[in-house]
Amino acid sequence: MASIHDVAALAGVSIKTVSRVVNKAPNVSEQLRERVAAAIQQLDYRPNQSARRLAGGRSFMIAFLYNNPVASYISGIQAGAVNRCRELGYHLVVELIPLAGDERFDILEGLAAALRPDGVFLAPPLSDDPAVLEWLAEKKLPCARIAGPNGAQSLNIVTPEWEAGRMVADHLLGLGHRRIGVITPPPAHEAATHRVDGFREGLAAAGLAEEAELFVEGGFDYPSGIAAGETLLGLAEPPTAIFATNDDMALGVLQLARQRGLRVPQDLSVVGFDDTPASLTAWPPLTTVRQPLAQMGAAVIDALINRPAKAPQFDFELVPRESSAPPPA
């Protein structure tokens, strides 16, 4: 495997000049630049990251810290991140971080000391963890998060959760629903709670009063969707539609409706969030909100490496499918 010395020898220059060419540093004559480039090409030379890290202080590694039970969500984000990393000549090291316990910090410590990553990518709900955020700030590790709380010391890629919530409200309201149950996210998923805020705003815009009994907290999983659905459908005046703030819970509502003999969407409309694979294959296919996960992942990498001036804009998209329809007459 060719080293910088081989290239230098072949091109008849010093290793420093090769280094300059590789790093696109200034003050190299066009002539030499080309000669070196040719030598690099010929030998198929690739700089050794370890040596680079050791000498230069940069590791060309980004740590991706995650812990999210929804595989498709993480998977989508990771795909975007890993591809962008590749484009930029970086690599993505993944680490599964427990959501609680001091063990987390051991792992982080080991990761930071061994790898010295150039940046840290936090996926939700880790992006909400103040202790982790603080630890990273203390270590002065550049860190970017997706859908985390704002105002913290590190970068946060903001997602239009609020707008998406509003979209769901408008969709359901537009179909004629006036009494809509909401299964809210667990408080640990702070960004997701903005979905509910946007939804509330939609309600208000339609001149509807907010009724506390229609907002039931869920745990972002299937069983909790069933449980919350039971609460909502057990109301004296049950809702004609339910907005579950993620797909797993919406799927739970679908299941519950089936048990109770309610037809979806004729008797009850259901809207989810995330556009998971299961939402498409469910019966009926779930109306849900699609996030541009790969774009989001790529944007975080950009933020970490290029630090672009302006924050990226994402469009969440309402995917109308067969689980939502006008309310029963």
Next chain:
Amino acid sequence: MASIHDVAALAGVSIKTVSRVVNKAPNVSEQLRERVAAAIQQLDYRPNQSARRLAGGRSFMIAFLYNNPVASYISGIQAGAVNRCRELGYHLVVELIPLAGDERFDILEGLAAALRPDGVFLAPPLSDDPAVLEWLAEKKLPCARIAGPNGAQSLNIVTPEWEAGRMVADHLLGLGHRRIGVITPPPAHEAATHRVDGFREGLAAAGLAEEAELFVEGGFDYPSGIAAGETLLGLAEPPTAIFATNDDMALGVLQLARQRGLRVPQDLSVVGFDDTPASLTAWPPLTTVRQPLAQMGAAVIDALINRPAKAPQFDFELVPRESSAPPPA
């Protein structure tokens, strides 16, 4: 951040001795070992991987190459792999490799040259790719695969696909089915085809003749499940049960049955494979086969790093749910 020199100074020994202690090398007196350990502890010293790699030739990195549309599958394997890596002091670098095209080799080349990973982990269906396998062998990169073809030059963690297929056959046969349709995997997923072999063996063991028309090839995705199901149900004598070799296709069959007014499982039994989240939330919940994904991921890492003498044994588990029942009378 403490370096080996700091530890050596604090313990009053040479850096080499510290290195010995860190690497659990022999020929260090118990007394010194303890003194050094104490110094390491006190300074919270962690060896720098880049330096280690540069000097020692090992990178403590494993490359995880994947490309699989089934997020939950990859996610499960990755979780097992990343945790085992951590236990062993390694790190997992992920890379998304296209399934075809020469671009693959550029990516691999870049990865290999820059990172010099100590091992490469290939997840299916990449584990079936002869060109990739050959490229890795050429570069002398230790490589382990899950569910790949046997006989290749690299390690392969064998999974009991055959046995699992047999289990499915026995399950369905045991329920009384005599005419069972099978949606077979695309040929690129070689390991998965053993599921069909095992299934065939079950048929033979029950004294049933094999009918070619009952075996229809699928593409491992939802639409292809629907299409294959249409072929099977369109048969002059349609099957009373369908074994789809993955969940996505089984979900497609479920959908098709619904369209045709067939009740599952009363009119048609359906069995999937993979135990994806969607298989649980589908209606009816899908009888399927669960693979110990995390264990499998961990085993590959073990194979790469520790090279254990004996191959690990995995148990695939049939998860009976509500999509399979005795055939209509």
Next chain:
DNA sequence: ATCAGGTATGACAACGCTGTCTTCCTTAAA
């Protein structure tokens, strides 16, 4: 003609570790 001030290039010392070789010290066999 002289000199300041840039531009182009190279020499060389890190970076933090491990491999190799050397040295010193025990221990036990001859």
Next chain:
DNA sequence: TTTAAGGAAGACAGCGTTGTCATACCTGAT
């Protein structure tokens, strides 16, 4: 008592880069 053998510890040279500094060259203003 001598000697071989091996255990314990250290000195030192890389590993493949980048950063810093030195050097040579060129330009244009004096």
